[in-house]
Structures are given as C-alpha cells and as structure tokens.
Amino acid sequence: MLDNQLHTAINHCIAHHIPFAAYRFPGCEPVFMADDGRSPLIDDKQFVINRWNTSSNANITLRNRVSASAVLQIGAQPASEAVLPAATDRERYLTRVASLIDELKTTGGKTVVARTATGSLPQSPADCFAALIDALPLNFCHIYYTPATGAWMGATPEVLLDAADRNFSTMALAGTRPAGSVGPWDDKNTREQQMVTDFIVDNLRPLCANINVSNPISLPSGKIEHICTRINGSLRPEVSLTEALDRVSPTPAVAGLPRDISLSRIDSIEDFPRNCYSGYIAVIQGVTVCAYVNLRCLQFTADARYCIYAGGGITAQSDPQSEWNETTAKINSILSIIQSTLQK
Numbered sequence: 001m002l003d004n005q006l007h008t009a010i011n012h013c014i015a016h017h018i019p020f021a022a023y024r025f026p027g028c029e030p031v032f033m034a035d036d037g038r039s040p041l042i043d044d045k046q047f048v049i050n051r052w053n054t055s056s057n058a059n060i061t062l063r064n065r066v067s068a069s070a071v072l073q074i075g076a077q078p079a080s081e082a083v084l085p086a087a088t089d090r091e092r093y094l095t096r097v098a099s100l101i102d103e104l105k106t107t108g109g110k111t112v113v114a115r116t117a118t119g120s121l122p123q124s125p126a127d128c129f130a131a132l133i134d135a136l137p138l139n140f141c142h143i144y145y146t147p148a149t150g151a152w153m154g155a156t157p158e159v160l161l162d163a164a165d166r167n168f169s170t171m172a173l174a175g176t177r178p179a180g181s182v183g184p185w186d187d188k189n190t191r192e193q194q195m196v197t198d199f200i201v202d203n204l205r206p207l208c209a210n211i212n213v214s215n216p217i218s219l220p221s222g223k224i225e226h227i228c229t230r231i232n233g234s235l236r237p238e239v240s241l242t243e244a245l246d247r248v249s250p251t252p253a254v255a256g257l258p259r260d261i262s263l264s265r266i267d268s269i270e271d272f273p274r275n276c277y278s279g280y281i282a283v284i285q286g287v288t289v290c291a292y293v294n295l296r297c298l299q300f301t302a303d304a305r306y307c308i309y310a311g312g313g314i315t316a317q318s319d320p321q322s323e324w325n326e327t328t329a330k331i332n333s334i335l336s337i338i339q340s341t342l343q344k
Helices: 004-016 090-107 125-135 187-207 241-248 259-269 320-343
Strands: 020-024 031-034 046-050 060-063 110-120 140-146 150-156 159-164 167-178 208-213 217-221 224-235 280-285 288-293 297-300 305-314
Touching: 004 020, 004 031, 004 125, 004 140, 031 060, 046 140, 060 140, 090 110, 090 259, 090 305, 090 320, 110 259, 110 320, 125 140, 125 150, 125 320, 140 280, 150 320, 159 241, 159 280, 167 187, 167 241, 167 320, 187 208, 187 224, 187 241, 224 320, 241 288, 305 320
Parallel strands: none
Antiparallel strands: 020 031, 020 140, 046 060, 046 280, 110 305, 140 150, 150 297, 159 167, 159 288, 167 224, 208 224, 217 224, 280 288, 297 305
C-alpha cells in the first residue's frame, strides 16, 4: 500500500519527467528515490537498470538524492518519451513460432520468443503500482522513469542475484501453468526449467568457492506458477558481483540455449526492441546487491498508453497456440491487476 506522499511523488515525477524509482521488496515497505543529478546524496543506495542483452558497463544508475516530499518542488524537466511498440499480430506470431519449432526439432535447444500487448492505463501510474504491490506480495514491484529508458513498472518473481559480500543466492525459474495446478509438471516445462538450472550452475561454478542446488518447487506468481530451483554459494575473493551478473544475464529463461544462437533467432523473429524487458533491475547498497530479472513488466507514457511484454520458451515439444496462450496468461497476470483499480 502506498501512502499519500509517495503516491503523489510518483505521479508528479511521471508527469514532469523527473528521473526516479520506487520499489518494494517482498515483505518490506515501498522505497522512493529521485535523482536530479545535482543534489547531495541522501545515502549510498543505487537503483540500477540493465537493458536487454547489454553488459553491466552500459547500466543506467539512479542515486538517492531527492526525497518524496522534496521532489514535489522540482518543476517539469525536458520531455523524453519512448515510442511504444505495436501489439504483436497473432497470426504472424503463430507462423514464426511454428517455423522455429520445426528448426528446433532438428537442432534441439530452446529459444524464448516475446510478444507485446498495448492499451491505456485505467488509472494513474501510482494507482497501478499500488495495485501490483497489494496483489503480489511475493514479487519485487517497481516503477521508474529515466530519460534513457522512459517509464516502466512491473512485478517480477525472478531473483537474478541476491548477494551480501561474497555470499549469493539466485534461482532458475521457467515453466508456466495456472497457479494451484494439481499433479506433476509436464515434460516440456520440466525440460525447459532444467536447461535454465544447468546454464546458471555451469556459468557460476567457475566463479565460486562453493555452490549448492535445491530440488525444484512450484513458485506462485499471481494467477500463474513456475518451476523454481534455488541456487546459493559463495564467490571467490577475486570475482566481482558485476562479473557474476554478466555471466548469468540474459538467462535461458528469457533468451534460450545455446544462448548465442537463441539471441540471433530472437533478433530475426521479434519485430520490436525489448528495451528493459528481460534485462534486470538491481538495488545496490554497500556490499549488498539484489537484482531481479525484469519480467511481468510494462512500458508506459505520460499520456497513459502502455505496452506489456511477455515471452515463452519455445522447444521442439512446443505448440504455437499453446505458446500464445501462455504469453496471454502472463500478460493477463499483470493486466488484470492494474485493471482492478477501476473497481476501487
């Protein structure tokens, strides 16, 4: 739940194009920070935005310089509105995914294909963000604006890296079905999730003094659930946290395997830029880093237009219509929440 001051500050920053971020860790209170680029730092907190398939060297960093009360004294900044992609055409998606499935039957592996849906926010950005916080207590919820990225909000369940000094935890998250489903996961989803687990472990193991892998569990995220394997360990003293992040991002859960081939396929299949979708968001303070993959998210403009992004892992066992339905479920998991503000 947002207090009135934070609610007003978020809408003010969006309307006046002031760089800011507000976020809520699971089980915690919302945090607000704004960055006018000139005020003294309030603390050493950093909100870091990594865009799709870029290294940590290209990250965008917001510093905590302006409080929620003080930001209301800042006037309008030069506008920098991103052009939103169009909604993905269903028939075009089905045709391209069917062609990809035929290719994967020969080559094996997995490629994550994303699509978009567009519309208009039913209420103010702050109202929509408040609805995400209330509906998804186990997710990392965020809303931010920078001139380089435009405005985004989302509620992601996927931890990319949670680290304090040398010790870290992460997760392999893949597979999708309705929340509360009874019985074991099917072979397609189980294989897809195992690919993600193997990739993360194989890429982190050379950096680690030790690494441990849990048994997979079902992890709910609103109206859907995923298969989750938790991974933890400690990094060797000479390894930086940014090196670890670059090793695992983008994960097979948002790209595919083999990663280089999947990235090339994504470029040829998707006819829109992913921008911040499936990059990561990190909050850094002192020796602690908590980074989440930017899933279940939407990009929006000051005049309330939005574009929701969602992807699905395509393998040789996939069915085009089922994959379309899976991305629809992911889109609706967010859309139904922000539309619920109409009834309040």
